[in-house]
Amino acid sequence: MSAIYTERITKMYNKVHALNGLSIHVDHGEIFGLIGPDGAGKSTFFRILTTLLLADSGMATVAGHDVVKEYKEIRKKVGYMPGKFSLYQDLSVEENLTFFATIFGTTIKQNYDLVKEIYEQIEPFKERPAGKLSGGMKQKLALCCALIHKPEVLFLDEPTTGVDTVSRREFWDMLASLKEKGIGILVSTPYMDEAGRCDRIGLLQEGKLLKADTPKGIIDGFKKSLYAIKTESTYKTLLFLRKQEFTESALPFGEYIHLSTKWKLNENQILSKLKEGNLIIKEVKRIIATVEDVFLDLSSKKSTI
């Protein structure tokens, strides 16, 4: 039995597809990362699965229960961490946790083993109002509150947005240990670099699943040659490259330009071509694709169709 199973979930907002035939499945003890830009439909999908919203069509089960017919069962068995921090800011850390434990008809003591690792980190601040915690602390508390009733499935909607790098890393470590306990985790993030921490990822754009696979599978599926070019005038180089016949796509990636070519070339061929354009090139190297490359490639393909 899958922790989450959806089949062609569709949701429209004013004739715009927020979700367009989304089918995924997540197993127990698996982290599934939903990766996509803002407005891709991630939050809508979470709300449907957490029984807050009804889909227009398609079916979904969570922990083996239908999201429409057995929503009451689901609410007992899932932990949900909304994208926006939604604990009581004027209640202390401890009070928030007690509150959610009581609502689920349990106590902190009863399920302490599950949240122990996370709670220990915020325990020194347990008297502090939740609103006065730092971003990373807030996320940890929210995770504790989502876990306090021992959920079978965990929904984390952009848990690391607005959180510093160290806290983000810690957060993913926690998810990894929760996974070990057999919890199925669906997590969304706009950050491509977090994809590697998931067992499987789904690339989502405009409500459509572009691809779903393991991070490795996604990268391996990228068959094109990819080069990173470092130059002094990025914009000029970009324009120049886009005019070349061999160019499939040329996109800025930080201080580099990622160039994917239609046929195989070597570094020197590219370098000499660039020199024709009177461009000062610092470095050209062949690289292995990242999830971001794949995503951009897939989404650009989609938009040209």
Add this chain to the structure above:
Amino acid sequence: MKRLIFLIEKEFMQIFRNRTILPMMTILPIIQLLLLSSAASNQVKEVRISIDDRDKSLFSYELIAKIDATKRLIVKPLPLKSNDAMLAMQNDETDIILKIPKGFQKDFYRSDRPELQMLVNAINGQQATVGASYVTTVIQNFNRNKLKQTSALTSPIPIFTIKDRSWYNPELKYTHFMATGILAELTALLTIILSAMNVVRERELGTIEQINVTPIKKWQFILGKLIPFLCIGMGLLTLGLIAAKIAFNIPMVGSVSLLFLYAFFNIVAVLGLGFLISNFAETQQQAIFVAFFFVMIFILMCGLFTPIDSMPKWAQYATIPNPLAHFISVSRKVLLKGSGLYDIKWEFIYTIILAFIFNFLAVRTYKKTI
């Protein structure tokens, strides 16, 4: 049950932790009570009168002296040359113009039924009617005395006299009348705003989204809000009663516990309406506008400022779904008149029906989905 108790506990924790809302809920309404009750008065204390005396006789001077001697009437002198009293009224320098025609004295002695004319500025209706009746009384008394002096009859002229006595508020103390009404008004006002704001606030903060994904039941959620606010409403009523007793020494003829029993149902009704409003509002701004819409209608049509009996028939029926009107009526009846349960049965019945309808709708329209 444990869940509900904890929900209530949580609500109280949040209320008592909020340093600004607590004084706002207690001290501000008491200040309002004291201020409004002593300031809002329909009593007409001073009426300005200008007398356009064309007769200039002994007779007219006597009448003017009588009017001048009346405490509530202030005679405004008119400039001798221009007798344009209308101008004075237009400039809002006088409320009433009394015109004494030429030959007033002569006509009286000739038994020619002399006529006086009174012009009243009705911009302020209250001032006009009350002032006019003051003047009429003075003139009638003057007339009677003059008749006695001039009449050939030795036996007294039979004249009806009316002695009026104000029951339930014998000294006609306006504060007694107002304080009892305003107390009810403030309690209802506070509770409707509190409940309308609270749920929307949770929606704005996003906390409701987290709550909705829990097995918590709708009625548990609503009750978890209703009970704490009910306590606050009752607390405010108690404080207000004490304040009104100390400040204005309002009478408490009837049973105070009956008033509290009624207040219980009334506050439940008002809270239900507040929750209903909050269910349809996305933001606190929307909620406050809708709440204000109801509050304004409730206050202006509750009988506090204009008596319900003097409203048009349709408006009188429109006060039936107005919980505030019943509250004020009960508060006055119980405190000033000493009414028992039987006397206020209609208020009770209407309020219980309203409480049921509002809360039923509030639970029904509260959606755990978005």
